[in-house]
Amino acid sequence: MAQLRPQDKAMLLRQHEDGVPWTQIAAESGVPVRTLTRWSAQHRADPTSRGLQRQRRTDRGRRRIPSELVEMIEALALRCPEPTAAFIHRRVGDIASDRGLTAPSYSSVRAIIAAIDPGLRTLAQHGDAAYRDQFELILRRTAAGPNEQWQADHTLLDVAVLDPSGTPARPWLTVLLDDYSRAVAGYTLFLGAPTAEQTALALHQAVHHKTNPAWPVCGLPDVLYSDHGADFTSARLERVCLDTRIQLVHSRIGIPQGRGKIERFYGSLTTELLPHLPGHIPHGTNGEPLTDPTLSLEQLDAILEQFIVTEYHQRPHSETSEAPADHWGASGFIPRAPARPEDLDLLLLTAATTRKVQRDGIQFASTRYVSPVLAAYVGEHVTVRFNPRDVGEIRVYFNDGFLCRAIAPELAAESISLRELQAARSQRRRDLKRQLRHRRSLADALPTDTRYVLPETPEAEPVSVDEVPPRHGLRLYATD
Secondary structure, three states: OOOOOHHHHHHHHHHHHOOOOHHHHHHHHOOOHHHHHHHHHHHHHOOOHHHHOOOOOOOOOOOOOOHHHHHHHHHHHOOOOOOOHHHHHHHHHHHHHHOOOOOOOHHHHHHHHHOOOHHHHHHHHHHHHHHHHHHOOOOOOOOOOOOOEEEEEEEEOOEOEEOOOOOEEOOEEEEEEEOOOOOEEEEEEEOOOOOHHHHHHHHHHHHOOOOOOOOOOOOOOOEEEEOOOOOOOOHHHHHHHHHOOOEEEEOOOOOOHHHHHHHHHHHHHHHHHHHHOOOEOOOOOOOOOOOOOOOEHHHHHHHHHHHHHHHHOOOOOOOOOOOHHHHHHOOOOOOOOOOOHHHHHHHHOEEEEEEEOEOOEEEEOOEEEEOHHHHHHOOOEEEEEEEOOEEEEEEEEEOOEEEEEEEOOOOOOOOOOHHHHHHHHHHHHHHHHHHHHHHHHHHHOOOOOOOOOOOOOOOOOOOOOOOOOOOOOOOOOOOO
16 A cells, blocks of 8 residues: 555545545545544544654664674575574574574564575575576577577487387487577487487488478588587587588586577477377386387388478477578578588498498498499499488498499389388398298108108017027137
8 A cells, every 4th residue: 555645644534524434435545444543543633734644663773683683694594405584583583682682573584584685595505506597697699590500409209119129219319400590400310329420410411402302401500509418529520510610619518508499399399299109208107108119210200300391390480480491591591511512421421341342333231332433443442431311322432532422223212221221131031031930840741751761671580599509610629
């Protein structure tokens, strides 16, 4: 209730003198009836305007709490764990009594505690990290154009898939996100802990043109922003950034605020895509999926790309008010491309063991790869690099220099991953072994072949010992 002037109080009292009840005046003015009657008594005692003025406290200026008690209250309130106001009031009251001082009231103690700087209290009770997250200024990195800055990060997805052996496993996802448009530049989905190889594969997909024409994001970024993971600080990624003139920037250790945009994309996946998939793992289930997983890693990869290209890239973003794909290409800029794409492949793609060029090409992963260029290198040892997402072709290097791209004729017509190829071969081998066991069981069940078995000879009847005629031999003499 606002403080009323003496003339305003007099107008309310005059209404009562005119016959208006106190309750009606209280309802219309918001002043309690008890306060109105007290004003009326004061006005009768002193009809002048001084009777309705606010009375000054007789102890004003003498109620100040000693500074030493204030410091005690603040010191106790900043202890960790934080004590209750009741404990501080009793503790300070005992100290004040021992020192002959007037103990502060409970409300005064609470007021002193509430007046402590919130940053100081947070630092004292919760430590540096909590203070930094709540009170330190944040420099938000905002790109002014496409490919000016990409963010890179990993996350363990809340879904289970079946690994090649049929065992449920949670996959990891590495994403490169364009800071300006919020569009996904590239990603890689894999099982096992994040490595520099997986990061390189995600960067390789992000830089190159996609096979899906509805996914336009490509080119080299000016800045690659990541955390301090071992794969992001690896010598391999540093060499890639140095050779492609990408500035590699790491966030401060333990400070994730600068990666909020990519975390928001992960939130979209967690809330919009994963709950619709078999094997989804909700929070609070200790890693146990609600339903049995049925998807393979390759199937989840295809679903993820469909979600990114057809849903996430096509709907307006709340901050940019424009679809990420449209916002990325709206300016009409030309993405910066590597001077020699083959050199980028040398840096990013997975390196295989050395292979010898045969007359019919290169044998790799039980597949024959051919190229007209290989005709001049028969008998030479070359290095093979490949993209696990598509083993329809391999990159061949000779003496650390790019030689050619070799293709597998039976795989070149479609995109097939190395995992799919290995799984198909394993399945084919299992099918053949199953057929072999079946055929052998049929052969074992056939009757015995007796075409060339000799007839059995009749057994001689046993002769009794008594019937054996005596044996007569020649008698020999020593003089013979």
